[in-house]
Amino acid sequence: MCLISEYLAEESQYPLFIQGNSLDILKKISDNSVDCCITSPPYWQKRQYENGGIGLESTSNEYIDNLYKVIEEVRRVLKPSGAFWLNIGDSYHNKSLQGIPWRVALRMIDNGWILRNDVVWNKHKGGFTPNSDRFGSVFEDFFFFVKCDKYYFDADSIRSKPRQAFVKNGAVISATGVSGIRYKRQIELSTSLSDVEKTNALTQLNLTLERINRGEISDFRMVIRNEQRTTHSDSVKLSGRARELKEKGFYFLFYNPKGTMPNNVWEILPEDTQHRKTHFAPYPEELCIIPIKSTCPKNGIVLDPFSGTGTTMKVAYELGRKSVGIDLSDEYIKLARQRICQKSKNFLPFP
Numbered sequence: 001m002c003l004i005s006e007y008l009a010e011e012s013q014y015p016l017f018i019q020g021n022s023l024d025i026l027k028k029i030s031d032n033s034v035d036c037c038i039t040s041p042p043y044w045q046k047r048q049y050e051n052g053g054i055g056l057e058s059t060s061n062e063y064i065d066n067l068y069k070v071i072e073e074v075r076r077v078l079k080p081s082g083a084f085w086l087n088i089g090d091s092y093h094n095k096s097l098q099g100i101p102w103r104v105a106l107r108m109i110d111n112g113w114i115l116r117n118d119v120v121w122n123k124h125k126g127g128f129t130p131n132s133d134r135f136g137s138v139f140e141d142f143f144f145f146v147k148c149d150k151y152y153f154d155a156d157s158i159r160s161k162p163r164q165a166f167v168k169n170g171a172v173i174s175a176t177g178v179s180g181i182r183y184k185r186q187i188e189l190s191t192s193l194s195d196v197e198k199t200n201a202l203t204q205l206n207l208t209l210e211r212i213n214r215g216e217i218s219d220f221r222m223v224i225r226n227e228q229r230t231t232h233s234d235s236v237k238l239s240g241r242a243r244e245l246k247e248k249g250f251y252f253l254f255y256n257p258k259g260t261m262p263n264n265v266w267e268i269l270p271e272d273t274q275h276r277k278t279h280f281a282p283y284p285e286e287l288c289i290i291p292i293k294s295t296c297p298k299n300g301i302v303l304d305p306f307s308g309t310g311t312t313m314k315v316a317y318e319l320g321r322k323s324v325g326i327d328l329s330d331e332y333i334k335l336a337r338q339r340i341c342q343k344s345k346n347f348l349p350f351p
């Protein structure tokens, strides 16, 4: 029997909460049934949660072994197109940072998970406070894993709003102020480009400015041999860009007219520093928005096997996705249900 099959068949998008040990509960959920898992397990030796649970092991190896059992169940219940977002913090032991996030991530990679990004959640505050003999730490890892190399990813849903090109003194200027004048001058004065290369570069530059004028692109950059600094390899064997520079003397970078994708440093203040009326969770709602929008389709289902006060479920509900939250603590589940206006389904006492 699949524990969530009835829920999946329903039209309602209120979350389903299940109280119990996530390893036991996950075993009752069918293979390939959820689209996206977002979770923050208890960190090692940080906090005593109700009813014990993960995190109280006497060694970090034991903790990682226990957590890994849950991670493998998550892999089984995730659809092949699914994504797994894992927020995990580190711990100090005998004065040494334990490297727990990466020890978990490396074990996952060794076992076939594909790590697409290590997103740095820059909390700015909180974390480990500075000591007289070490620095403070204000970031946590938020790993973006997938099961298979082809997976659901809606990039357009998370692009920032594109800035528009504009006209100034009769000239078309790109969204970030590029008018082409500087590039034209660099091409004309270049001692590195041949006459033919200069003609080609100027022609392509004019065509690009016309495309901006027509609104086909909002921004671009031009890289001209020996004029702009590049970050790619200089080796023409390793880099297509280096080959273009060698063969043509220039290349263009075009910005997506639908907007730019976020990078892998997310600036989000921790929940308890955001001066909200109610403070529920160590994990802010903002952290779940990009993962849900980009990796859970509209009719999809989000899972959080350590759902705590239900932050993942709340954001999933607000973004119109179904979700299943599992937590050992019935107190937390009650809180989570209150937080989602009591609209969520009654929690299922696990048989």
Ligand SMILES: C[S@@+](CC[C@H](N)C(=O)[O-])C[C@H]1O[C@@H](n2cnc3c(N)ncnc32)[C@H](O)[C@@H]1O
Pocket (backbone or CB within 6 Å): 020, 021, 022, 023, 039, 040, 041, 042, 043, 049, 050, 052, 053, 054, 280, 281, 282, 283, 305, 306, 307, 308, 309, 310, 311, 312, 326, 327, 328, 329, 332
């Ligand atoms: C870091 S908190 C999650 C916080 C959550 N992201 C939120 O926004 O409130 C970890 C949660 O894992 C739960 N937990 C610990 N061990 C568990 C287990 N074996 N099975 C299910 N839940 C567990 C704890 O009760 C706690 O609520």
